[in-house]
Amino acid sequence: MNEMEFAPRCVGLSSGKPTDPCCIVVFGAAGDLSRRELIPALYDLACQSLLPEPFTIVGFSRDNWDDQAFRERMRRAVSEERTFDAQHWERFAPHLHYVTGNFDAPPEGDYALLRDKLQSLQKRHGIPDNVLFHLATPPDFFCGIVNRLDAAGLATSDHGWRRLVIEKPFGTDERSARDLDRKILEVFKEDQTYRIDHFLGKETVQNLLVVRFANPSFEPIWNRNYIDHVQITVAEDIGIGTRAGFYEKTGVVRDMVQNHLLQLLCMTAIEPPVRYDGAGLRDETAKVMQAIRPLDVRKDAVRGQYGPGHMDGKAVPGYRAEKNVVPESNTATYAALRVMIDNWRWAGVPFYLRTGKRLARKVTEVAIHFKPTPHLMFPIEQDSSSGNVLAFRLQPEEGIMQTFVAKQPGPGLCLEPVTMNFRYASAFGIEQLPNAYSWLLHDAMGGDQTLFARADWIYRAWQIVEPVIAHWTSEVAPDFPNYTAGSWGPLAADGLLRADKRAWKSL
Template sequence: MNSAHTWVNPLRDATDIRLPRIAGPSGMVIFGVTGDLAYKKLLPAIYDLANRGLLPAGFTLVGFGRREWDKQQFGDYVKQAVRDGARTKFDHNVWTHLAEGIEFVTGNFDDSGFDTLAARLAELDAARGTGSNWAYYLSVPPDYFATICHQMQRVGMSHSAENSWRRVIIEKPFGHDQESARELNEIVNAVFPESAVFRIDHYLGKETVQNILALRFANQIFEPMWNANYIDHVQITMAEDIGLGGRAGYYDGIGAARDVIQNHLLQLLALVAMEEPSSFDPAALQAEKIKVLQSTKPAYPLNKSTARGQYSAGWQGSEYVKGLREEDGFDPESTTETYAACTLLVNSRRWAGVPFYLRTGKRLGRRVTEIALVFKHAPYQPFDDGQLESLGQNAVVIRVQPDEGVTMRFGSKVPGSTMEVRDVNMDFAYAEAFTEESPEAYERLILDALLDESSLFPTNAEVELSWAILDPIIEYWAGAGQPEEYPAGTWGPTSADKMLRRRGHSWRRP
């Protein structure tokens, strides 16, 4: 069984906000430890947690892979990853203590290496005091999930003894449509109960994403207007200024909608649109997100409410970059999109009639992720003609990255003898308001998994509902021919602008 931990999530109990959340006796096994994700994110995050004193004294890290590494060789690999990617300053004493618990087991996913791994974990339980508490991080493609889970079940690694726990952490993609996601969930849940499954969406580990909850539910000024009576529409944007580069072969057949909208952007939509939970207990929070996703549907007709594109050659800042079809490893006949936009409707009393516009793309004008709630015009404005020519619509913009913070846009009188109203911004920036440095997303999520704190992890129901929203759009695109081209460095295809103009709206220029 998964025993309850003794540390309390600060979101649940304000009296504990100054107490550190320290993981109890535990260890972690990383499958795919030699991959880019582990090297750039997971291993540095584990060191940063240790450096901040948030891991138990006997924390043990075990890598599993085909390389014939001994403890020293794997330790050197982890140390280099830490030096290259850690957020906190390298401390020799912290590293020396962490390195004592670093191990490597050689094996393939389909051989007797799992017998060796299981035996070694039992030895480490006795030697390191991990309490038979293990988190298994599957930093591998989903094709390997079934094999790894069945192997762990075969050797008893998935079984939780009394007063101990075993958990599995898995990375996206969670399938490529609703049916495959359901099959994947069945494979994992046949070995691990849903309460022991932690699906990583690293966007949910970002401080600004979590701040959506604080902004909405800790402040009286926002929530009364957070509904269709006042909000005209919502725009959720994740723009990247990079191309596919060396990922062209991997990306072909996946596309922007599957890669970003299905997980990151629909999770942001759920947090923005959800009702107030009874508490920040994981079950209460997830229940409200599920209600939103159950109520969310694409706007029709899809030929007018969606847009997709592929970037062509153009200027990215001062650099002239090649188009998608010239990228090494990409099929020039492919219909895989690098830009995706859609109009969604949340069919609830709070949001009836409010369109949610979601967009994501590569080779766009700049790198930015933001949520913009655009308000309706005031019902009556006692101004003369011309006095409001420079006034737009009020907006609350949550900046997820970069320059994390919140901007409020409203009208103010221009100094002078005439009444002219113009847009101004009131800005809150994390970097300026707080001296504390925000932890990296993987730090928060790894620690939460060790603490059995699942608030920031999507459930299988959320994953399957997200695919149910997106599947009709992807199915329509499959028969719609070639995506529209857009020059690199611009903000996407013209069809995306038309999508909003049909409802009298236009995209923000972040």
């Protein structure tokens, strides 16, 4: 089955129908995020007939383009990122429009041009006054854009809705996150504000909930009585590339732990929501965050910075040799944490989080390690590292893997671990899963905030990681760089689990 023709075989909670007709405005439309994720995601929705009719997409950025130039560049981008269908593109491309503008321009200048463009398109195509603004820009511009939208009369409407999608990072600490919220909420209400984390749009993240709560074989054992520990890995094989200016100020904790890894932890650890909606799910994730025990940085956290090594047979530089990185940089590119959740379900069960750049391979996985049986009648040794594991693989090759012990065929009693694999390609005939941004943008257009972070979640996330950031910033790491590019990180990260008589799962 062609992925573009895929339709669900069953009716779920979502209608799978297009949302209200609207205009989508992408600030930073000439940037990398728009090229790699946003326009391909909207194209995917169009291919599945999940964009509203009528609709229009307006890019706003500094590059001096017109509508045609924007369409040509986005065509190249989409054909690089997704399975491409020329006929679908020909139907999608006329909906793309462009306004050249500076984010910090006066409201009566470039923002007035944007307003005029939107009004013209709405009138020409009969589109109601519904507008979704997506800020795919550096965070420094967020408040300025919001204020200028307000001053230009674009932030409100008497005849339609306004919604605002904001990319991470949402602040650099709790104080800045609260300040950013305060300024945004002077213009847009909380129910109009969508703080996006694309990890929550991934099919396998949502399957964490479905597998656990829709199957009675899992939820009864999803607790401290049966689960030994949980490992969450977000490994990247790339370095920082040309992003030294961003990464030197951000580091691995702000970039990955504060958002992606804590979101995955919450989706793994939540209590059953009363219902699957924005209130129920986000209430329960907030409770998980409140139950997280304060980290003892010296005992519960390991940092690393990559040195030179080899990736795919090619020599790669260490972090300190990357362009625009100072030779004595103290910035961590790797973090491993032991997180404890002090509630009834998870008391005593450690959650081990690890993430880093220039690791052996690109992989994102949540692995549930179950406890050994209390008494094993077979004459073999068992430990927590070789027992039953349920792994949710987000990338690459999204799927779910269950590892358990079985008897090898033959006359003897030889027990070996075996793995059952659930793959989307074989189960549903989908070789390439939809872009995670597709579902999140569809939800935002439909006014569904279920998979978007709430303000209190953001504040609590910063409270959890700020002691780690402060300690690592103030205390210079004497051993940097302490792991080789192409490895699985510093040896001290292995020691974090070894101290608990456990080991990282092989990936």
